[in-house]
Amino acid sequence: MQLMKDLILSYNELAGKSVTVGGWIRTVRDSKNFGFIELNDGTTFKNVQIVFDESLSNFKEVAKYPISTSLIITGELVLTPQAKQPFEIKATEIVIEGTSDADYPLQKKRHTLEYLRTIAHLRPRSNTFSAAFRVRSVAAFAIHRFFQEKGFVYAHTPIITGSDAEGAGEMFRVTTLELGNPPRTESGAIDFSEDFFGKETNLTVSGQLEAEIFAQAFRNTYTFGPTFRAENSNTARHAAEFWMIEPEMAFTDINGNMEIAEEMIKYIIQYVMEQCPEEIAFFNERIDTGLLERLTNVVNSDFARVTYTEAVELLEKADVKFEFPVSWGLDLQTEHERYLTEKIFKKPVFVVNYPKEIKAFYMRLNEDGKTVAAMDLLVPGVGEIIGGSQREERFDNLVQRIKDMNLNVEDYWWYLELRKYGTTRHAGYGLGFERILMYLTGITNIRDVIPFPRTVKTAEF
Amino acid sequence: MQLMKDLILSYNELAGKSVTVGGWIRTVRDSKNFGFIELNDGTTFKNVQIVFDESLSNFKEVAKYPISTSLIITGELVLTPQAKQPFEIKATEIVIEGTSDADYPLQKKRHTLEYLRTIAHLRPRSNTFSAAFRVRSVAAFAIHRFFQEKGFVYAHTPIITGSDAEGAGEMFRVTTLELGNPPRTESGAIDFSEDFFGKETNLTVSGQLEAEIFAQAFRNTYTFGPTFRAENSNTARHAAEFWMIEPEMAFTDINGNMEIAEEMIKYIIQYVMEQCPEEIAFFNERIDTGLLERLTNVVNSDFARVTYTEAVELLEKADVKFEFPVSWGLDLQTEHERYLTEKIFKKPVFVVNYPKEIKAFYMRLNEDGKTVAAMDLLVPGVGEIIGGSQREERFDNLVQRIKDMNLNVEDYWWYLELRKYGTTRHAGYGLGFERILMYLTGITNIRDVIPFPRTVKTAEF
Numbered sequence A, B: 001m002q003l004m005k006d007l008i009l010s011y012n013e014l015a016g017k018s019v020t021v022g023g024w025i026r027t028v029r030d031s032k033n034f035g036f037i038e039l040n041d042g043t044t045f046k047n048v049q050i051v052f053d054e055s056l057s058n059f060k061e062v063a064k065y066p067i068s069t070s071l072i073i074t075g076e077l078v079l080t081p082q083a084k085q086p087f088e089i090k091a092t093e094i095v096i097e098g099t100s101d102a103d104y105p106l107q108k109k110r111h112t113l114e115y116l117r118t119i120a121h122l123r124p125r126s127n128t129f130s131a132a133f134r135v136r137s138v139a140a141f142a143i144h145r146f147f148q149e150k151g152f153v154y155a156h157t158p159i160i161t162g163s164d165a166e167g168a169g170e171m172f173r174v175t176t177l178e179l180g181n182p183p184r185t186e187s188g189a190i191d192f193s194e195d196f197f198g199k200e201t202n203l204t205v206s207g208q209l210e211a212e213i214f215a216q217a218f219r220n221t222y223t224f225g226p227t228f229r230a231e232n233s234n235t236a237r238h239a240a241e242f243w244m245i246e247p248e249m250a251f252t253d254i255n256g257n258m259e260i261a262e263e264m265i266k267y268i269i270q271y272v273m274e275q276c277p278e279e280i281a282f283f284n285e286r287i288d289t290g291l292l293e294r295l296t297n298v299v300n301s302d303f304a305r306v307t308y309t310e311a312v313e314l315l316e317k318a319d320v321k322f323e324f325p326v327s328w329g330l331d332l333q334t335e336h337e338r339y340l341t342e343k344i345f346k347k348p349v350f351v352v353n354y355p356k357e358i359k360a361f362y363m364r365l366n367e368d369g370k371t372v373a374a375m376d377l378l379v380p381g382v383g384e385i386i387g388g389s390q391r392e393e394r395f396d397n398l399v400q401r402i403k404d405m406n407l408n409v410e411d412y413w414w415y416l417e418l419r420k421y422g423t424t425r426h427a428g429y430g431l432g433f434e435r436i437l438m439y440l441t442g443i444t445n446i447r448d449v450i451p452f453p454r455t456v457k458t459a460e461f
Helices: A004-009 A113-117 A127-149 A208-218 A254-275 A277-286 A291-300 A308-317 A334-344 A395-404 A409-417 A433-441 B004-009 B113-118 B127-149 B208-218 B254-275 B277-286 B291-300 B308-317 B334-344 B395-404 B409-417 B433-441
Strands: A018-030 A034-040 A048-053 A070-079 A087-098 A153-155 A173-175 A201-203 A220-228 A241-250 A304-307 A349-355 A371-379 A383-390 A426-432 B018-030 B034-040 B048-053 B070-079 B087-098 B153-155 B173-175 B201-203 B220-228 B241-250 B304-307 B349-355 B371-379 B383-390 B426-432
Touching: A004 A018, A004 A048, A018 A087, A034 A070, A048 A070, A113 A127, A127 A153, A127 A220, A127 A241, A127 A254, A127 A277, A127 A433, A127 B127, A127 B153, A127 B208, A153 A208, A153 B127, A208 A220, A208 A241, A208 A409, A208 A426, A208 B127, A220 B220, A241 A254, A241 A433, A254 A277, A254 A291, A254 A349, A254 A371, A254 A383, A254 A426, A254 A433, A277 A291, A304 A308, A308 A334, A308 A349, A334 A349, A334 A371, A334 A383, A371 A426, A383 A433, A395 A409, A426 A433, B004 B018, B004 B048, B018 B087, B034 B070, B048 B070, B113 B127, B127 B153, B127 B220, B127 B241, B127 B254, B127 B277, B127 B433, B153 B208, B208 B220, B208 B241, B208 B409, B208 B426, B241 B254, B241 B433, B254 B277, B254 B291, B254 B349, B254 B371, B254 B383, B254 B426, B254 B433, B277 B291, B304 B308, B308 B334, B308 B349, B334 B349, B334 B371, B334 B383, B371 B426, B383 B433, B395 B409, B426 B433
Parallel strands: A048 A087, A153 A220, A304 A349, B048 B087, B153 B220, B304 B349
Antiparallel strands: A018 A034, A018 A070, A034 A048, A070 A087, A173 A201, A173 B173, A220 A241, A241 A426, A349 A371, A371 A383, A383 A426, B018 B034, B018 B070, B034 B048, B070 B087, B173 B201, B220 B241, B241 B426, B349 B371, B371 B383, B383 B426
16 A cells, blocks of 8 residues: 555656555545545545546545545556646545544534644644644654754753752642642651652743753753743733754854754754645745745845844834833843844844843853853744753852752762863753744644644643 | 864865864873873764974973863874874964863773762763764664655654553653642542643653654654653663654555565664774673674574464473573563573564454454564564564554454544544654663663663753
């Protein structure tokens, strides 16, 4: 049995030959003596057209099969240079593999994305989600290829963390203790020594600190795994479970960090555009008519760079009324970020060197004593898509920053030891995988780029 | 600054030229007028030899730098055809990047693997773990390449699951409720509607059921993500958090399943042997002297196939005293599996068609009514490395099996609907990623192929 993607790759050689395909009916229509099936096997976005006629003993039944019936079809591959599609299959045998009940929820009519979320077990069969999840797969591979070709070591950082040191957001507890009736110590506190790991554990919010361990051994490393936030944010941009990519590079400063981030973004977009031209064309036509132009623009532009201080000056001078205030020392809001990238620079822009008070303890203090070597990449249509920094590699500075942030120095014992035994300048960043997917597809709700989204009050399938 | 891996790839072109490298001192030795540094930058397993002499103004200090000091070195690349290594760098400048304290825990002497686990933040700098974690990275990429080249869609199945339906082992609870004081309903039960997801949630034990959703849309799919077992098994082969690969293929039966599994195993081994020859040579020399021969043997052999019933007969006839009984209807133990693959077949062997009572509800019932189309792949030195099956695609049979196993039919509503709307024959399997890594490296404790292992009472780093 052939894959449709292989037929599409080599239909010229297969012309006139007998082929066998399996797939699901997308549409079927018939007239008196013949009929057409649009069959899809999921290996390509496109359907293959099947022609069948009265020469089949089961002609009459075939014409009545409901949508999503699965079939195995043998027939002659016939070139159709006059038609929209380059070939069709003239069926010599149609065997039913699995029937489909008439109440199949994905009928031809358009469905809302909200409704389709309730049938996440069937929505990958629709055009939108077939395209979205294939792009997801191809983009994931693009990321692995990009880093592996450069010799980066892929690090599986832990999902369950016993450390309270990541500090990037609210966490989910992981436990095997009996909820409501946990063991207690003599003083009445919950006895976590009885928990599975002998201590309190949570789901990770970031693999960065462990990735730094790998950078100090392999020079260049990256993570790509699930991360979690227990934030009660029921928005189109927040999920409780999402995938993140976190490269970390020794002997690299903030400038090297920006270079690799820019190269990576362009690589992912280019790879997906090459591998999924039909999917991107579909999104450009149906979801976001500016998509193709925007992606092409990103690939072809040199990303701008501006300091936070300059960015604030530009925003203060801007002739526009923002909802949130702009002032040196305040964080940039999405409206500011989008104004910078969409109106001022009209292309992706890195903003660097933020006030230390609004950034994490591990970011490297600049010589001015006021800013840290942080970088955010802002892109048109989205705002921030990457956040990163050069890391503080100086032991004393790092201890001071941990204390300044009222964190517990002992919690960071191993992180600090990386600064004792051959520390190096190093840098890294985080890319939210779903964010780049929304950027690649034009899909505006994070729930529609995750196969089975986990959000506030929702963990179905 | 160049990567050492790039120098090794093109030292002939670079001969006589000036190069700059950064890295960590593995060893340093000196005599009166000159000295040698073995420098490692983590981009290759091998060190690069640096020669330095009195022409450097800091000659005396360099000779005293402790192990793991990080340096940036500029010098001439000199071919050394008489020496073990093909080239060395004659330093013209050595700049210290980061000092290393004299109490650096990874001194030259050999350390036990147990001790190295307590310094998981430094052990990637040792030969064993540098090799183990690079092999881990390369093997992960090999798996992605294998499936992507075949057009399989990579599915991110959920980590947090609200379903009790996976049925593969004990689970970790995920919650944001207050452990000792959760909200209660009027009847006194814990009110999970107040929990983050509005219901009880756990960490996934398998992505298979969701992967089947993708197989019924994309035909061929695979997962590759973390899975969890809250089993109180403190052995060298059990971790609470591990990564699993689960391909799932529509229009594929148990034979097609075995073919793809065999092809995948060979592909992974070959790719790692090609990409990591030094690492594999190291493991073969230091960890497991039969490794190279065993891996080569697997790549070159056609895997055997035997039914469970035949396997039991072979074991019953075997002239050996097993600890556990052998009898039709009982599951095979590791000692039986290893006897089959090591003594009887002397190569990998698939055992197929197990009694239905000892296998999961979703495995396809064979025509004999007694066995299911399950397959386990057994390999010399390990035993079971893959478990899979053809799935039960027939609605009525599946409902019956769910009931027979005393499971709740309603919990499987969407899984059953896959059998209502164009069901297809389909099959898949699970490969424990750490198990193939142990096989590839000869490392016998799972804690030593996971960067930061999570096991009973241990969740450090």
